[in-house]
Amino acid sequence: MNNAPTLADCRALDAQDPLRALRDLFFIPEGTIYLDGNSLGVMPRSAPARVAEVVTQEWGTDLIQSWNKHGWFAQPKKVGDKIARLIGAEPGTVVATDSTSVNLFKVLSAAMDLASVDHPKRRRIVSERSNFPTDLYIAEALCQQHGFELMLVEPEEIPAALTPEVAVLMLTHVNYRTGAMHDMPAITAAAHATGALMLWDLAHSAGAVPVDLTGAGADYAVGCGYKYLNGGPGAPAFVWVNPRHADRFWQPLAGWWGHATPFEFTPDYRPAPGITRYQCGTQPMISLAALECGVDTLLAAEAHGGMAALRTKSLALTDLFIELVDERCQGHGHGIGLATPLDPTERGSQVCLTKDEGAYAIVQALIARGVVGDFRAGDGQRHKDILRFGFTPLYIGFEDVWNAADQLRQVLETGEWRRAEFNTKHAVT
Numbered sequence: 001m002n003n004a005p006t007l008a009d010c011r012a013l014d015a016q017d018p019l020r021a022l023r024d025l026f027f028i029p030e031g032t033i034y035l036d037g038n039s040l041g042v043m044p045r046s047a048p049a050r051v052a053e054v055v056t057q058e059w060g061t062d063l064i065q066s067w068n069k070h071g072w073f074a075q076p077k078k079v080g081d082k083i084a085r086l087i088g089a090e091p092g093t094v095v096a097t098d099s100t101s102v103n104l105f106k107v108l109s110a111a112m113d114l115a116s117v118d119h120p121k122r123r124r125i126v127s128e129r130s131n132f133p134t135d136l137y138i139a140e141a142l143c144q145q146h147g148f149e150l151m152l153v154e155p156e157e158i159p160a161a162l163t164p165e166v167a168v169l170m171l172t173h174v175n176y177r178t179g180a181m182h183d184m185p186a187i188t189a190a191a192h193a194t195g196a197l198m199l200w201d202l203a204h205s206a207g208a209v210p211v212d213l214t215g216a217g218a219d220y221a222v223g224c225g226y227k228y229l230n231g232g233p234g235a236p237a238f239v240w241v242n243p244r245h246a247d248r249f250w251q252p253l254a255g256w257w258g259h260a261t262p263f264e265f266t267p268d269y270r271p272a273p274g275i276t277r278y279q280c281g282t283q284p285m286i287s288l289a290a291l292e293c294g295v296d297t298l299l300a301a302e303a304h305g306g307m308a309a310l311r312t313k314s315l316a317l318t319d320l321f322i323e324l325v326d327e328r329c330q331g332h333g334h335g336i337g338l339a340t341p342l343d344p345t346e347r348g349s350q351v352c353l354t355k356d357e358g359a360y361a362i363v364q365a366l367i368a369r370g371v372v373g374d375f376r377a378g379d380g381q382r383h384k385d386i387l388r389f390g391f392t393p394l395y396i397g398f399e400d401v402w403n404a405a406d407q408l409r410q411v412l413e414t415g416e417w418r419r420a421e422f423n424t425k426h427a428v429t
């Protein structure tokens, strides 16, 4: 018996989808089903003209006057305020700036300084072993510098790791490799109950799932501009600090953009109040313009139910993909497994499949067929090699999901992934 949705069912779901029109905000290459918006979001149609305007008019013609005339100087905070609406942050508490790695350096350092004063005996950072490596590298470097230790645990070990030695619990909300999502309010409360500060990385959450930093009472957060925010390659990232901490410490990259009165050019540093001090130096205006176009695509969804509606659709898309892969590919001796939680409350906006052999080549064969996902290497132990598919509800439809699952079925059934051309690794996977 077969109750799985048919192609006609999927088309009917698209026809009823209240978010369907938002797809027109994007340029999606002909013949492509793009399931990698979790790695690099697609281009908003508004971006080329807006970037051209910044280049030719603001830079080319208005030149230095643009800092005032076109609001360049305030742009990081203006875009930050727009991002704030997506992550449950108050206006004036988010700034779009620098990269995720650099912002993490700033907030983790500030958190360690705060803990050193409030809880001098706490000298441990706890994070997840399968966190995105750059987060762990930054933490490792800061621990060396501050004489702290970094303790890495598996997700199920987090509660037991919250001992009186812990200064900061630093987690990525949605795991980049498995798509598993932490319970932000519960874990934040558990960290606080033991006296630790809570730092969240929202790289795979902002614009993908509803986030309420204020409601959770978190302490610090960072996130990425080029993934679900569709800000373009190398787009500025963002940083949030709970207002209760923002004025207590300097962040270590005390550049002039974080100064209280930068245009007095005083020789001594006086940090600006609030999130402004988390800026460092001059920001990339062309990239910020593109990022704003990307963030605006998410704000356009506010008229159609906003992040809650995007979440409903995202879960419907990922549920459908899991079901179709199960029905059409699994159980046919192909050895496909599921690394993403089945429980929707524990799932981000991606589906990760496992395969012992050929995961990389299968992804390459799918890309050749126009279905773009990506591959993440396993660790040979707990984590298997992964075929990763991001489902961005702004521009992915139900028919796309059906086609993606069907292309995967064909790649597996034909065995075409075994061809040499799909088995040569590129520098970037």
Ligand SMILES: *Cc1c(COP(=O)(O)O)cnc(C)c1O
Binding pocket: 099, 100, 101, 102, 131, 132, 134, 135, 172, 176, 201, 203, 204, 224, 237
């Ligand atoms: C994508 C991602 C980053 C990226 O950091 P960059 O500084 O932009 O290179 C960092 N952390 C996590 C968890 C990510 O998913």
